[in-house]
Structure formats: structure tokens, C-alpha cells
Amino acid sequence: MINKNSPIPIYYQLEEHIKELIEKGELKPGDVLPPEREYAEKHQISRMTVRQAFTQLVNEGYLHRIQGKGTFVAERKIEQGLQGLTSFTEDMKSRGLTPGNELLSFKLIPATLTIASQLSIKEYDPVYEIKRIRLADQLPMAVEVNHISANLIKGLTEQIVNQSIYHYIEESLGMRIHHAAQTIESSIANSLEAKHLHISTGSPVMLIQRNTFLKNGTPVEFVKSTYRADRYKFMITMNRS
DSSP, X not given: OOOTTSSSOHHHXXXXXXXXXXXXXXSOTTOBOOOHHHHHHHHTOOHHHHHHHHHHHHHTTSXXXXXXXXXXXXXXXXXXXXXXXXXXXXXXXXXXXXXXXXEEEEEXXXXXXXXXXXXXXXXXXEEEEEEEEEEETTEEEEEEEEEEETTTSXXXXXXXHTSOHHHIIIIISOOOEEEEEEXXXXXXXXXXXXXXXXXXXXXXXXXXXXXXXXXXXXEEEEEEEEEETTTEEEEOOOXXX
16 A cells, blocks of 8 residues: 555555545544554554644545544535525435434524614514524534524424425415525634534634525525534536636
């Protein structure tokens, strides 16, 4: 596996070998790798070289480290395209995954000035505030806080929230969701986000804000989500005009 006479750097050879084992399924998500020392002794290379390979694989999302426990094969990242507008439920089902929610809170609150401006309603108008953990195959993917005008979307219940809000809006209320504006930025998890996402405080996350609209331009929802950066990625196809 390691050819010391090759012009290819040794750390890169080791990195590619581990990638191959993961892609073939010989190393599976959750498997722990042998310590750096064992790799170094087995291949008669330096621990620094092994560490360099491991670090690169962590940066690429193939491995992840847990302090005091070791280096593990990471879960496969879920890829979401940015071309179309889908709900989380629709997106997970299209990938053969089972979507789920862990509802943290569901209540009616008066809109703050910020929420009111995002939903084009008056301050203090009633809005549903929905806080939940979004799951894929029972694994936590994101912490989501959603605000929806109660005067626009009537009859929302916990049961509906635990299924699909988009399906309810379109199929039960007969409204057609048309488009959304979404921003994505990088951040690090605070202690509460880390607790809900089962990661360490300070782990990388993606902050996503989505404003969703009906065809006539009426805002439907204002959502802020914190996604695990080690389990989720976004993809966009760009054409040169």
C-alpha cells in the first residue's frame, strides 16, 4: 500500500488507501480507526505523516475525531441541490431516508418587529413559533426555528408539524408555494445547538435562513436552521451563458 520510492507523498498514499476502504465499505460509518502509532509502526512511517493523512481526511469529511475516544469513520453527508424548492421531508424521502422531527416547542406568540418584517405582518400579530430537531434515519441533522403567520396559515397543529407543513399548506389549504430566498453561512455550534445535534461545542455548522413565498409574493414562513456541517452539504449546477 505504501510505496516509499514513489514520487507521490506518503501521507497522500495513506489518505487514498483509507478513502478506498471507506468507499468499498470495508470501513463503515462509526468504525474506529487504529491509533496513529499503530499505523506508523505497521508501515514504518512517522506519526506526523499519519496525522497529516488523518487531518486531511477529517477536513474532507471522511473521518471525525472525538477527543479522548479516537478517530472514527464519519457518516455519509446528505447532499441537497440548490436548484429546486423542496421541504426537508420531501428531500429526505427522495434520498431513500426516513425523515423525522423531534418537536422542542410549538406555540402561538406575538410577532416581534423582526419577525413581522420578515412575514410582512404587523408587530404583535399572532405567529406560530416551531422549534424542532430535523432527523434523517433517526440521526439529528439540524435545529430549526420556524415562524409562520397564524392569520395566513390557519389550523396548524402539532400533528401537522410532525408530518409536513408544506403538504398541509398545499394539499389541505390549497395554497401554492412558489419560491424562496435562502442564505447559507458558516458558523460554530453554541452549547445548546451542540446538545441537540450531538456534537461538541464549537463544531462547524451551517446557518441557513429561508424566506418562503406564495405565487402572489405573500411570505409563508421565516425559518432559521443550524445544520451539522459533517452530515450535510449543498450542491449547485452552474451553466456558463
